[in-house]
Amino acid sequence: MQFPILSIIVFTPIITGILILLIPAERKTEVRVTALAAAIFALALSIWVYFSYDIPAGGYQFIEKYSWLPQFGISYHVGIDGMSAPLVLLTGVVMFTGVLISWGLDDRPREFFAFLFILATGVFGVFVALDLFMLFFFYEIAVFPMYLLIAIWGWKETREYAAMKLTLYLFIGSVIALVGALAMYFTSGLGTFDMLELEKAGFSTDFQILWFPFVFFGFAVLGGIFPFHNWSPDGHVAAPTAVSMFHAGVLMKLGAFAALRVGIMLLPEGAKFHMGWIILLTLVNVVYGAYIAMVQTDFKYVIGFSSVSHMGLVAMGFATLNADGMLGAGVQMFSHGVMTALFFAVVGMVYDRAHTREIPRLGGFRKMMPLVTLAFIIGGLVSMGMPGLSGFIAEFPIFMGVWGTAPWIAIVAAISIVITASYIIRIIGRVFFGQVPEEFEGHITDVSVLDKVALVLLSAILIVVGIYPAIMTPLVESGVNNILRLLGGA
Amino acid sequence: MSEYVFEPWWVVAILPEILLVVLAIAILIFDLILPLESRRNLGWVAAGGLGLILVLGLIFSRPTSDALMWGGMLAQDWLGFTFRMLFLFAAAITAMFSMDLPRLGNRGEFYVLMLASTLGMMLMASSADLIMLYLAIETTSIPLYVLAGFLTQEDKSTEAGFKYLLFGAMTSAIMLYGFSLLYGFSGTTNIYELASRFQQGIVSDATLMGVLLLVLVGFGFKISAVPLHFWAPDVYEGSPTPIAGFLSTASKAAGFAVLLRVFLAAFPSLAPYWGAIIAALATATMTLGNLLALAQKNIKRMLAYSSIAHAGYAMIGVVAVSQLGASATVFYLIAYVVTNLAAFGVIAAVGRITGSDEIASYAGLSRRSPWLGIAMLVSFLSLAGMPPFGGFIVKFVVFAAAVEAGMIWLAVVGVLNSIIGLYYYLTVLKHVYLYRSEDEGKPLPVTRPYAVGLVVLILGIILIGTVFAPWITLSGSAAAGLF
Amino acid sequence: MEIVSNYLLTFILFSPVVVALILMLLPRDQENLIRWVAFILSFIPLGLSIALWLGFNSEQPGFQYQEQAIWYAPINSSYHLGVDGISLTMVLLTTLLTPLAILASFGISDRVKAYMVLFLMLETGMLGVFLSLDLLLFFVFWEIGLVPMYFLINQWGSEKGERELWGGRKMSARNYASFKFMIYTMAGSLGLLLAIQMIGVVAGTFDLLKLYEVWPSLSQPLFGLPISTVKAIAFWAFVIAFAIKVPVWPFHTWLPDAHTEAPTAGSMILAGVLLKLGAYGFLRLVLPLYPEQSKMYAGALGFLAVMAIIFGALASYGQSDFKRLVAYSSVNHMGFVVLGIAAAAFATGTEDANIALNGAVLQMFNHGLSAAGMFFLVGVIYERTHTRNLNDFGGLFPLVPVYGGILIFTSMASLGLPGLNGFISEFLVVRGAWPIMSVYTALAMIGLFFTGAYILKGIKMVLHGPINEKWVGHISEISAREIVVIAPLLVLMLWIGIWPAWILNVINRAVMMFF
Secondary structure, eight states: OOOOHHHHHHHHHHHHHHHHHHSOTTOHHHHHHHHHHHHHHHHHHHHHHHHHOOTTTOSOEEEEEEEEEGGGTEEEEEEEOTTHHHHHHHHHHHHHHHHHHGGGOOSSHHHHHHHHHHHHHHHHHHHHBOBHHHHHHHHHHHHHHHHHHHHHHSOTTTHHHHHHHHHHHHHHHHHHHHHHHHHHHHHHOSOOOBHHHHTTSOOOHHHHHHHHHHHHHHHHTTTTOTTSOTHHHHHHHHSOHHHHHHIIIIIHHHHHHHIIIIIIHHOHHHHHHHHHHHHHHHHHHHHHHHHHHHHOOBHHHHHHHHHHHHHHHHHHHHHHOSHHHHHHHHHHHHHHHHHHHHHHHHHHHHHHHHSOOBGGGOOOHHHHOHHHHHHHHHHHHHHTTOTTSHHHHHHHHHHHHHHHHOHHHHHHHTHHHHHHHHHHHHHIIIIISSOOOGGGTTOOOOOOHHHHHHHHHHHHHHHHHHHOGGGTHHHHHHHHHHHHHHTTOO | OTTOOOOTHHHHHTHHHHHHHHHHHHHHHHHHHSOGGGGGGHHHHHHHHHHHHHHHHHHHOOOSSOEEETTTTEEESHHHHHHHHHHHHHHHHHHHHHTTSTTTTTOHHHHHHHHHHHHHHHHHHHBOBHHHHHHHHHHHHHHHHHHHTOOTTSHHHHHHHHHHHHHHHHHHHHHHHHHHHHHHHHSOOBHHHHHHHHHTOSSOHHHHHHHHHHHHHHHHHHHTOTTSOTHHHHHHHHSOHHHHHHIIIIIHHHHHHHHHIIIIIIOGGGHHHHHHHHHHHHHHHHHHHHHHHHTOOBHHHHHHHHHHHHHHHHHHHHHTOSHHHHHHHHHHHHHHHHHHHHHHHHHHHHHHHHOOOBGGGGTTHHHHOHHHHHHHHHHHHHHHTOTTSHHHHHHHHHHHHHHHTTOHHHHHHHHHHHHHHHHHHHHHHHHHHTOOOGGGGSOOOOOHHHHHHHHHHHHHHHHHHHOOHHHHHHHHHHHHTTO | OHHHHHTHHHHHHHHHHHHHHHHHHSOTTOHHHHHHHHHHHTHHHHHHHHHHHHHOOTTSOSOEEEEEEEEEGGGTEEEEEEEOHHHHHHHHHHHHHHHHHHHHGGGOOSSHHHHHHHHHHHHHHHHHHHHBOBHHHHHHHHHHTHHHHHHHHHHHSOSOOEEEOGGGOEEEHHHHHHHHHHHHHHHHHHHHHHHHHHHHHHHSOOBHHHHHHHTTTOOSOBTTBOHHHHHHHHHHHHHHHHHHHTTOTTSOTHHHHHHHHSOHHHHHHIIIIIHHHHHHHIIIIIHHHOHHHHHHHHHHHHHHHHHHHHHHHHHHHTOOBHHHHHHHHHHHHHHHHHHHHHHHHHTTTSHHHHHHHHHHHHHHHHHHHHHHHHHHHHHHHHHHHSOOBGGGOOOOTTTOHHHHHHHHHHHHHHHTOTTSHHHHHHHHHHHHHTTTSHHHHHHHHHHHHHHHHHHHHHHHHHHSSSOOGGGTTTOOOOOHHHHHHHHHHHHHHHHHHHOTHHHHHHHHHHHHHTO
C-alpha cells in the first residue's frame, strides 16, 4: 500500500485542532506553536504532493479508497488531479500564513486555532474528495466553523449579522445541491456516490438540464456568483484577518471547485445547455463587482467586492467550457486565493494599527510599513491583471476562452480591468502614500517578523507563477483535459 | 391461540424486560436501606443496572429470527430490539443526569417510575397485538405523567404533569376507540393478522382510513406531531430537565416504533392514503416546529419546538414507505436520541447551577466552562445537521429516502426547514460563545455523572457521524422485518 | 563566454533585473553606494548591447540571436526573443540612455534604493518589448514598463502644483499626472489586449513569426462577421494602443502632464524610450500583421500624424513652462515618425516607402537622443532655479556659457539643423513621404516651420534678452557630472548628423526585409 499522503494532509489539521483543545487555555504560546507546527507540516506535505504529481500520466493520483458506507455505495475516496492539486497547495499556504498572521490574537486563541483547523480539514477534504457524499461531508465541515470564527472573533459592528447571513446562504446552497446529488445517485442506478463512476452514468439530457442549475448554483453560492454574492463582502469584512484570508482565499474556491466537479463534470450536457446564460451572470459579477468595489470607502469592503469580481472571472472561465477558459479559471482560483489572502492580511495589519478602515482617514502607511506597502502593491498589480504576475497568467486564457464562445462578453468584461486599476491605484495612493494623518503620527509600528514572512511568501508565489507559468499551467492543463473529455471535446 | 406454545427462548427474548423489573425492585430495596445523604447513589445503581441490562441484552437477546411469542402478544424482531436497546441507553443516561438534581436525584421512587416507563416503552416497541400495545402505551405514559409533575413544590412542574395527563388521557381514549373499531371490523387484535384480514376488503378504504386517523391521533400525540404538539413546550418547560429530555427522546422514539410497525406492517395497502396524510403532517410538523422555535426565549421551550421539528424529519422516512425510508427513520431516531439527550444534559448541568433556562442566561458559557461549551456546540450542530456529527448523516439518509421515493418536494421542504433550524441553533451558540456576561467569573462545576454522560453522548454523536456503516446495517435490519 | 553569446538577448534583458536585485541587498542608508553601484552596473546591459551590435550581421535577413523556451505552453506562447535592425537600434538606445538617466538622477535623495530599482525594472520592461518575438510576451513587457514609470512620476515627480478635479477636489499634480498616464495607457492597451486574445484564439499561436504568415492570410469569416471587419476592428485596437503611447494627436493629452511632473531622469526615459515603444509597435506589429488595413487607413493615420506635427508645434510655442514646451515638442517630433510609417504603409514596397521608413526609424533614435538631452537640460536649470517658467529666465547665456552652448547645440539637433542628426531623419521622412502623400507632407513642412519658432523661442527666453537680475550670482555653471551625462548624446547627435551610414545601414536592411 502506498503512503496515504492525502489522508494525512486532510486529517492533520483536525487532529491538531483537537490536540489544541486539550492544552490548558492559559498556555497560549504552546497553542500557537502547536498550530504553527501543524501548519508547516501540512504545507510541506501539500508542496510535496503538488510537485510529485505526475503530469504526463494525468488523471487522478495518490488515490486512496476505503469503504465507508457500503450500503449506499459511499466510500472514503480521495485523489487529486491537475485542477485540485494547486488548490491543495493553496490551502496549505493560506493555512500557514493564516497562523502566522494570527499569532497576536489574544482572545481564546485555543478555540480560534481549533476551529480554524477544523475548517482547514473541511477544505482539504473537499479538494481531494472523489466521492460525492464525502465532498458534501467535508463541505459542511468547512462551513460551520466559519460561523463561529466570524461571530466570535470578528469585527464587532457587523459580525453577528454577517456570520449568520453567510452561514445561511452557504447552507442553503449546499443543501440544494445535496438534493441534486441525491437525484443523481438514485437516477444513475449505479448505487454509488463515487464520482468517477457517476461520470460514466450517462444521465439523460433532460435530467441533466433539469438538475444542473440546482447543483451548479448550490455550490456557486459559495463561489460568490451573482445574484447570490451578497453574503460574501459582508462576511469578508466582519471576519478576523486570518479568517478573511481563509474565507476569500480558499473557501470561495471551494464553491467554484465543487460547482465544477459536481455540476460541470457530472452533468456536462446540462452545463452545455445552461452556460449560455450563466456566462451573462458571471459578466455581471465581473463588471458590477468591480464597480461596487470602486465606490466603497471601507478598505475591507473594497477588497471584499474585488473578490466577487475576480471570482466572477473564475465562473466565467468555467462557463466557457473550453480549454482556454477552464485553464484560466483553474489558475485564477489559485492566483486569486493567494492574492486575496495577501490583501486581507494587509488590511488586517492596517486596521490593527489604525483602528479604522475608512480610506479617507488613512494615509502614509508606507512610512511605517514599507514591506506591507510593497506586498500590497504586488497584490494590487496581480489584481489588475498586470503581466508578469500570476493574475495575468490566469485572466488571459479566461478571456481567450470567452473569445471562443461569446466575443462581446470578453469586450465588456475587459472594462473591469480599468475599473480595478482605478480602485487599486486609489487605495495605494490614499492609504499607503500621501500624508500621514495626525492621529497616527508616531504611534504606528511596523509589522512583526512573522507577518513579514507571511507577506513575503504570498508575494513570492504571485511573482513566481507570473514569471514562470510553466510551474503551474501544465498541471492545470492536464486537469482541464480530463474535464474536456467529459464534455465530449466541446 | 393454540398455535402459540411456550418455548424457552421466549424468556431469553424478554430478558431485558425481566431484568428491568428486577432492577426496579432492587432500587426500591436500596431506597429503604441507604441513608438519605447517600441516596443520590441510587442514580448510579439505576444507570449501572441499565447499562448492564443493555450489555446483557446485546449479548443474549439478539433476535435470531422474526417470530411472534407470548401468545402473539410480542414480536421478536430487530425493529423491536433496536428500539429497546435505545430506550435502555436513554434511561441510563437520564438516570445519570437526574442524580444531582435536588428533590429528585435522591428519591427512589423517581428511578422506579422511570424504569417502569422504560419497561412500557420496550413493550411498545415489540408489541404485536393491539391490546398489548395499548397496555404498553399506558405503562409508559402513566409514570411519565407523574415524573413530569414530580417537583410538586413548583407550579410549573405540577402544571406540566397535569397538562400532560389531560392531553394524554384524551388522545389515548381516541386511539383506544380506533383500536376497538379495528377489532370490530376484523375480529382480531393481532397487528400482523389485521393486514391479511383487511386485504380481503371487509370495509371500504375510506372507512378504514377514518379509523386509522383515530389511531394516528394517539401516535401523533406520542411523537408530538402537529397538530397534537401543544403539550410539548409547556410540559418540557415545566418538567425536570432530564425528564424533559427523556420525554423528547425515548418516549418519542417509542411512538415512532409503534407508528412504523402498525402502519407499515398492518396497512401497507393503504400506504398511498396515509402516506399522503403523514407527508402533510410531516411538512406541517417540521415547518411549524422550526418557525415557532425561532421565537423562543426559553431554551427548554426552544428545544421542545425543535424536537417537534425533528419528529417531522423522522416522519419523512415513514412517508417514503420503503425499506430505505423505514431504516432512515430508525437511524434518524438513534442519532436524534443521542444528540437530544446531550443537549438536555448540558441544559440540566447549566440550569442546575444558574437556576435559569432562559437562553440569555447562557451568555458567556464558553468562558465559564469551555467543555460544556463544546458539548453544547457539538450537540446543537448535530441537531442542525452538520458533519461530522450524527445529525448530518441521518438527515442525509432521510432526504435520500424521500428522493428515492420520488418525493423531491418533501426533501426540499426538509432542506429548507433545516436552514431555519440552523438559524436558531446558531443563535443559541452565539450566546454561548459570543456574548459576555457578568457571571463569567463564577465557576460552573460539572459533577461526575454529567461529565460521564456527556462524554459518552458526545463520543456517540461523533461516532455516528463518522462511522456510518454499522448503524445503517442495524437500522436496515430493523426495517427489513416490516416488509 | 559561450553561454553569454548563445543567450545574449536574455542576458541583456535580465541583467537590469539582476542589478536591481543586487541593489535590494544593499543597506538602505548607503545612498552613495547605491547610486554608484546602479550606475556602474547599468553599463553591463550597454556593454552587452554593443557586443550585440558588433556581432549583428546586417547582411543576413530575418531575426538574429533568436532564443526560444517554454513559457506558457497551454496557450502556445513561448519565450521567444530575437532582434533585427529596428529592434537592435532601439535596444542600443535604451541601454545607452539608462546609465545616463541614472547618472542624471544622482541628485535624488529620497528613497534612492527604491528609485534605482524601479528604474532598472523599467529598463527591463522596455527592452522586453523590443526583443520579444511572441505577441503575448510583447504585451507582458509592454505593460510591465507602466508600473515603474507610474511610481517614478507619482513618488519622485515634482512636488509642487495642484490640479483641481471635477467636484472641486484637489489633488497634487504628480498624482494627477501619474494617474492619467496609467489610466490612459491601460485603457489603450485594453483594446490591444482584447485583440491579442482574439488573435490567439483564432490563430492558435502567439509566435510572431508564425502569425506573420497565418494572420494576414486569414480569410474565413469570424464570429459571424466578415474577416475584413474583424481585422479592421483589431487593427484599430492596435493602432489606438500604440497611438496613445506615441502619442498621436488627439491621444496625446496625458503626455504633457506626465512629462512635466516626472523627475528629470524619468522624463528622459519617457521621451527617449517609452514613446518609441508605440512607434515600434506600429512597425513590429501593425504593418506586418495588417498590411491591407494599414494601406487602407494609411491616409487617416497620415492625417493624424500631420495634426500631431502642427498642433504639437503650435502648442509647444504657446507654452510658458519650459518643460511643457519640450514635452509638446515630443508630440511634434513623433508626428514625423508616424508620418513616415503612414506613408510607408500606403505605398508598400516602393523605394519611397523604404526611404520614409528608414527616416521614421532613424527619427525614433534621434528623437530619443535629443528629447532626452532636452529634458535633461531643463532639469539642470530647474535644479538651480526651482522654476520652469520661461518668463522668469532671460539672458542667462553670460552667466552659464557652457550650459548655454550645450542647450543651443541640442536645440539645433532637435530643430533639424543640417549637419546634426535631426536633419537626416526628418529629411528622409519628408523625402520618402512627399511622392506618396504630397499634401500631408506639405502641411508637415508648415509644422516644421513652427518647430523652428518654438525652439528659438525657448532659446531666446532662457538664454538671450535682458539679464534677469535675480539670477546673477545665484546660478552655477553646469557641473562635470552633468556634462558627462550630456556628452555622449552630443557626440551621437553630431556623429549621426555627419556620418549616418553606420546606423542607417543596419536599419535599412531591416526595413527592406519588411516587405
